[in-house]
Amino acid sequence: MPSTMPDSPVIRVESVSFSYGETLVLERIDLSIVAGEFVGLVGPNAGGKSTLLKLILGLLEPQSGRIRVLGRPPREAARAIGYVPQFPSFPRDFPICVEEVVAMGRIGLGSRWPLGWSSRADRAAARQALAEVEAADLARRPIGQLSGGQLQRVLLARALVGEPRLLILDEPTANIDQRAENDIFDLLAELNRRLTILLVSHDIAFISEYVSRVACLNRTLACHGTSAIDGDTIQHLYGGHVRQVEHRHG
Amino acid sequence: MAEFLTALATYGFLQSALIAGLLASVGCGVIGTFVVVKRIAFMAGGIAHSVLGGMGAALYFGLDPFAGALIAAIFSALLIGAVRLSWKTQEDTLIGALWAIGMAVGVLFIAKTPGYSSDLMSFLFGNILLAPTRELWWMAGLDLVLVVTVALFYRQFLAVTFDEEFARLRGVPVTFFYLLLLCLVAVTVVLLIQVVGLILVIALLTLPAAIAGHYVHSLGAMMLIATGLGALFTTLGLALSFGPDLPTGPTMILLAGCVYILSALVSRQLHRRRAWRQAAMVRG
Numbered sequence: 001m002p003s004t005m006p007d008s009p010v011i012r013v014e015s016v017s018f019s020y021g022e023t024l025v026l027e028r029i030d031l032s033i034v035a036g037e038f039v040g041l042v043g044p045n046a047g048g049k050s051t052l053l054k055l056i057l058g059l060l061e062p063q064s065g066r067i068r069v070l071g072r073p074p075r076e077a078a079r080a081i082g083y084v085p086q087f088p089s090f091p092r093d094f095p096i097c098v099e100e101v102v103a104m105g106r107i108g109l110g111s112r113w114p115l116g117w118s119s120r121a122d123r124a125a126a127r128q129a130l131a132e133v134e135a136a137d138l139a140r141r142p143i144g145q146l147s148g149g150q151l152q153r154v155l156l157a158r159a160l161v162g163e164p165r166l167l168i169l170d171e172p173t174a175n176i177d178q179r180a181e182n183d184i185f186d187l188l189a190e191l192n193r194r195l196t197i198l199l200v201s202h203d204i205a206f207i208s209e210y211v212s213r214v215a216c217l218n219r220t221l222a223c224h225g226t227s228a229i230d231g232d233t234i235q236h237l238y239g240g241h242v243r244q245v246e247h248r249h250g
Numbered sequence: 251m252a253e254f255l256t257a258l259a260t261y262g263f264l265q266s267a268l269i270a271g272l273l274a275s276v277g278c279g280v281i282g283t284f285v286v287v288k289r290i291a292f293m294a295g296g297i298a299h300s301v302l303g304g305m306g307a308a309l310y311f312g313l314d315p316f317a318g319a320l321i322a323a324i325f326s327a328l329l330i331g332a333v334r335l336s337w338k339t340q341e342d343t344l345i346g347a348l349w350a351i352g353m354a355v356g357v358l359f360i361a362k363t364p365g366y367s368s369d370l371m372s373f374l375f376g377n378i379l380l381a382p383t384r385e386l387w388w389m390a391g392l393d394l395v396l397v398v399t400v401a402l403f404y405r406q407f408l409a410v411t412f413d414e415e416f417a418r419l420r421g422v423p424v425t426f427f428y429l430l431l432l433c434l435v436a437v438t439v440v441l442l443i444q445v446v447g448l449i450l451v452i453a454l455l456t457l458p459a460a461i462a463g464h465y466v467h468s469l470g471a472m473m474l475i476a477t478g479l480g481a482l483f484t485t486l487g488l489a490l491s492f493g494p495d496l497p498t499g500p501t502m503i504l505l506a507g508c509v510y511i512l513s514a515l516v517s518r519q520l521h522r523r524r525a526w527r528q529a530a531m532v533r534g
Contacts, residue, residue, distance in 0.1 A: 057419060078419050090413040094287055095467045104409050108421040118405055142467035162420070 008071060009034050010166050010196045011056060016065030018051055025051050029065070029221045035165075038188070038197045040211035047218040049200045050086065053170055056198070057083055070165065079108055082159030086170040086200075088151060092144045098154050099139040102126035105161040129161035130154070133187060149180035156187070167191065169199045185210050254489040263379055264488075267498070270381040271484025273389040274445045274454070277438035279477025280400055282459035283469060284431060288411045291456050293330055293432070296345035298439045298451045300326040300352025305373055306359030315373075316388060319443060322352065323436035331432040335425055376447030376499035378488065385444060392441050396434055407431060408469060445484060446499035457506040458483065464517035483509070 013031040017024070025048040033039050043049050054060040055067055058074030069077035082105075103118040103126040130136045135153040138146065146154065152172055159167060169188075173181040188197060189210055201207045208214060216222045258264045285294050304322020305315040326348050334341045360370050372380060400407060409417035410427045418424045435455075442451045462475035487502025 059415065059418065079421055081419070083416070083419055085415070088413075089415045091287075091289075094412055095463055095469055095472055096408075096412060097467060100408075100468070101412070104405070104412065104416070105420070107405055107409055107417070144467075158416075 009068075010037075010070060011198065012066075012068045013052075013056070014066045014068075016052075016055060016062045016067060018048075018055060018060065018062050020051075025219065026055075026062075026217075027219050029217075031215060031221060031223070033196060033198060035196050036192070037213060038192045038211045039199070040207040040214045041198060041200045041217055042202065042207065042214055043217035045202065049217055050170055052217060053168055053198075053200060057081060057168065079162065080165045082162060082164030082167045082195075084152075084155045084159050084167070084169040084172050086172075086174060088155065090143075094143060096143050097139070098130070098135075098141050098143060098146070099123060099126050101143055101154060102129055102157045102161050105129075105158040109162055125161050126157070129157040132160060133157045134183075149176040149183075152176055152180070152184060156184070160191070165196065167195045167197045169197070171200055171202065173201075173203075181206075251489060251493075254492045257492060263381075264492070266381050266383060266386060267378040267488055268485060269386055270378050270389060270445055271488060271502075272481050273386065273393055274442050275458075275477050275480030275484055276393045277396055277441040278454050278458055278480040279475075280396055280473050281434050281438040282455045282476055282480070283462070283472045284407065284411055285435060286456055286459040286463060287469065287472075288431075290432075290435070291452060292342065293334075293345055294435050294439060294455055295452045296330060296349045297323050297326045297432075297436050298443065298448045299349040301439065301443060301448050302356030302373060303352040303354075303359075304356075306356035306363070309369070310359040310363045315369075316385065316440070316444075319440045320437070323440050324433055326352065327432035327436040328429060331429045335428065372447065373443070374447050374449050375497060376443065376445050376450065378445045378484075378498050381444055389441055389444060392437050396437060399430070399434060403427065403430075446502055450499050450503045453503045453506055454480065454483070457510045461510050461513045464513050479506075479509075 009032040011031065011033040013029055016026060016029045018026040029052065031052075041049055041052065051060065055062050056069060056074055058069075058078050067074055070080055071077075100118070103122045106118065106122040106125055127136065127139055130139055130153075133153040133156050135150060135157060138150060138154065143151075143154070152175075156169075156172070159169075167188075172188075173184055176184070185207075188199070191197065199207065199211065213223060254264075258268065285291055301319045301322045304318035304320070304325075306318075307322075308315045308318025330341070330345055330348065333344050356373075357370070371377075406417075406422050406427045409420065409422050410424055410431065414424050414428070417427075438455065439448075439451055442454050446454050458476040458479035459472055461479055462472040466472055466475060483502050483506045487505050488498055490496070490505070491498045491501035
């Protein structure tokens with residue numbers, strides 16, 4: 001369990017608004033996530049989910065409001081965050097093997113003079129992270145030869161190898177099949193024992209099986225315990241009739 | 251070929267040319283690999299052509315054209331890099347403009363420089379046979395700068411070329427390393443211009459690395475193989491052009507181009523065969 005006290009949140013978003021040009025994407029968002037939570041962020045496409053993640057990661061600056069991650073401005077806290085993007089932001093034909101990709105998650109870590117090649121310790125950590133996501137056999141595979149599910153595991157290993165305290169995932173299962181999706185979520189549930197997790201998904205019914213709290217975002221934000229999600233909430237969020245699937249809570 | 255070897259033993263200028271080719275191949279292997287995987291060949295082309303402006307101005311004011319080339323190349327690299335990082339959409343237009351403006355400035359300066367107009371062709375297409383010893387030292391120095399910089403910051407360059415967003419999240423100063431990489435491209439362009447001239451430079455910068463990329467899946471291996479191929483193309487190009495008295499730069503490039511096309515066909519065929527074998531294995 002991270003050492004953060006329960007009353008000092010891992011993520012605190014205070015009255016944050018953001019717009020691209022004249023399009024207001026986020027309006028006065030307040031969100032507080034404490035250590036050990038597994039929060040699902042749901043909402044329709046273009047509802048601002050990825051934008052909120054980028055603000056929390058420090059890749060974007062809010063025009064108004066304040067964000068603190070582990071008590072610090074996002075950019076200073078970035079090294080304590082493991083991030084799994086929705087789409088790999090690299091070319092798939094890049095000449096690099098899985099182990100090297102994962103080892104890159106160790107850049108800027110530790111007191112070592114941060115120059116030159118990745119060290120033996122970095123490669124060992126990479127193999128350990130791959131083992132944790134059950135992808136140890138992929139270590140020497142070129143990145144271009146992975147299936148969608150395998151790639152997702154490798155990206156998760158890259159996020160974990162930097163020893164983060166907070167894991168942020170953007171639609172981690174958007175491009176993989178149902179079985180692989182279940183596997184990934186079981187893995188995340190396991191990781192949640194030691195990490196705080198914030199996960200974006202468009203699939204509200206599916207994630208509520210796993211998460212401790214759901215935050216619904218469609219320009220404005222509403223939070224619910226997983227038991228509170230009913231037809232009204234979903235209708236308010238998606239603005240139309242949505243088929244609801246019965247789901248159980250742990 | 252025997253004739254070339256005899257001449258090589260006899261003539262100092264041939265030995266200089268050979269060494270110039272070998273020195274250039276280091277740059278084309280190490281930096282060419284980054285240019286290919288980062289897909290910034292067009293950017294490198296823009297830098298190469300804008301160099302003529304610097305060379306022309308240096309000649310006009312009675313300075314060393316090599317120094318003028320280096321300054322112009324670094325200037326364009328930083329300008330293109332800054333625009334790419336801040337405006338994004340205007341990037342290709344700016345490269346195109348810089349490409350042409352550099353050439354125009356260069357041609358105007360050269361036209362107004364008495365007695366120098368004959369140099370234009372060797373700037374454009376290179377003349378490795380005229381490489382003086384002093385220039386070889388310059389080239390060796392630039393090689394040293396390239397190799398040491400890349401060795402010191404290999405992880406950072408790898409991170410920035412592979413995944414800029416992730417590199418930024420890991421605290422890598424992406425802007426700095428991106429601009430530094432473009433400066434190294436500029437230095438390499440100036441190195442290679444000595445050998446094949448600024449119009450053909452883009453081929454020597456990209457083709458050896460692209461050929462290597464057909465067969466290996468690691469950046470380091472790509473750099474080594476591309477350096478070897480660069481050495482092969484410049485040396486063989488020099489040898490082939492010597493007997494029939496052909497221009498050396500174009501001979502080297504034609505050689506590299508033919509090998510590239512052959513290699514693309516062969517690797518495609520290998521890839522298909524592997525897929526076919528894989529499918530056959532599943533079928534049992």
